[in-house]
Amino acid sequence: MMMGAGSDQTDAAQAFLSKRDDCGDTMSCLQSAYEARITDLETTIKNAMQNYCKAIELC
Numbered sequence: 001m002m003m004g005a006g007s008d009q010t011d012a013a014q015a016f017l018s019k020r021d022d023c024g025d026t027m028s029c030l031q032s033a034y035e036a037r038i039t040d041l042e043t044t045i046k047n048a049m050q051n052y053c054k055a056i057e058l059c
Contacts, residue, residue, distance in 0.1 A: 012040060 016037045023029035053059040 009044070016040075 016033065019033045019036075020030065023033055050059075
């Protein structure tokens with residue numbers, strides 16, 4: 001993980017929580033917020049794995 005990435009993840013998590021809270025009990029809003037968060041996390045993991053793979057010269 002690059003320097004500052006932890007802070008970026010904390011910011012993203014806080015933004016998600018704020019968005020989720022803004023949804024209240026509106027199911028479609030909550031579903032959209034969770035789907036977007038999952039997509040963001042999947043992208044973050046994919047990028048981290050690619051960076052690791054390159055760092056250890058496996059790919």
